[in-house]
Amino acid sequence: MTMDFGARTDTGRVRETNEDSLRYAPETNLFILSDGMGGQASGEVASRLATDATLAHCLEAESNSALPLVGEPIEGVSEASNRLASAIRLANRVVYTASQQNSEQQGMGATVVAVWIKNDRMSVAHVGDSRVYRLRGGALEQLTSDHSFVAEQVRRGLMTEGEAAQSKLQNVLMRALGIDPEVEPDVTEELVMEGDTILLCSDGLTRELSDQQIAGVLTSIDDPEEAADRLIELANQAGGGDNISAIVVRHADRAVGAFGRIGRWFKDSR
């Protein structure tokens, strides 16, 4: 399956440095995004280590299927999903070790979100509050759930979504790479269909834009690079309070198909 993609990252209008990092291997449809955190330049270091380690482990497994998994295999998921989880566990160890060894990098951490598409199946793995969305038939769906303090409270019914959106604690994460010696990523699998658009993004995008705005861009702009540019432009217009990153991935033969057309027409007419 051939996918087109556009990957963009921007410092935004408030921060002085860009602590987001993107890596991808389009030949195997692997896309990785990380948002680093920590003092001085350590956020940049953390996100780069995280994306490099994740990419390297997956690519190594492509040429050496006997490469051992880091951590316990997850039941009921594909080999690619297990490899992606393994890569993220490894990335955690890399960031954790670096932060322990270098006093300037003490306490640094990173989120990570990765998508690997093999045939019709997509593996999604993440730690933190960077997200993956899917646009299918005009409807945007968030495929990841944030590992944040407020999202956790919403899931447990202790807070409403409205309260979460207003909370002063939105920036507090429950899980991140580099903080503990071990971390467990969430892994999901999805079917990839013609016409699907996948978006990986950092919280710099989702704090500035609503789901409707994101869906509007992904629906109206066909070229993934242009769509990524437009998302970043809109997030900057909305304030650009943080680093902004977006990877837009789209089925290359984006023949919408009769069902997609009917679905879109049906949705628009409501």
Next chain:
Amino acid sequence: MSKLVLKFENTVLKEVAVGAKEVSIGRSPDNGIVIDNPAVSHYHARVFNEEGRLMLEDFGSLNGTFVNGQRVRMVSLRPGDSVAIGKHTIVVTDSVEVHAHTLDNVQSKPAAPRINETVILETRDRREFLQKVAAVGESAQVAPARLKVPTLVVLKGSTDQTEYSLSNKLTVVGKSAMATVKLKGWFKPKAAAQINRREDQSYYIGAADRVPTVNGTPIAQPTKLKSGDIIEVAGVQLEFVIRD
């Protein structure tokens, strides 16, 4: 004598003088300056006088202490310095100065650059939080002791088996090679619908090339399944069953 002014978004919360006795800063109530925020460690840092100099020491806190935007471990402080801990700011003032003037200065200063930075809940706090919410009675749903694997029973239609165990995170209903529930027949879609097991171990059915119905109603978005639900899609009827 120096003073520490604790502020949150330009509101002064507290002023503490630093004399011979050190002032500790942290989330625990026994600190001299208490900052009740999960991003702040229980014992985060301290400010003390040493040989006439005012010193700040971070106790190796997870999310750090920043002076004028730089993460610090141990530094000497001067009047006008801005110490950021979590989203709070502690401004160092010399109490000899005219008080109002000092506060004016402080307020016109730009906020510490790291104030909206993403931070991480410390391991200990994370555990405490999870225990606390577990006590609210949600634990059974959030973390079931053992997952019961549901079954899809074929009630009507042509498929390669009569039932399917949903042991995978993703189950596809369709004609494609990756489909678990394999549909037979000429005009069947490659992927009619999908069922996902989410992190909370519940199962959701979603549309693919077709929009399935659950108990007769077409689904508008991924829909959580419960035992006994009847799914219809692409000419097959399936019952979602969780057996005891």
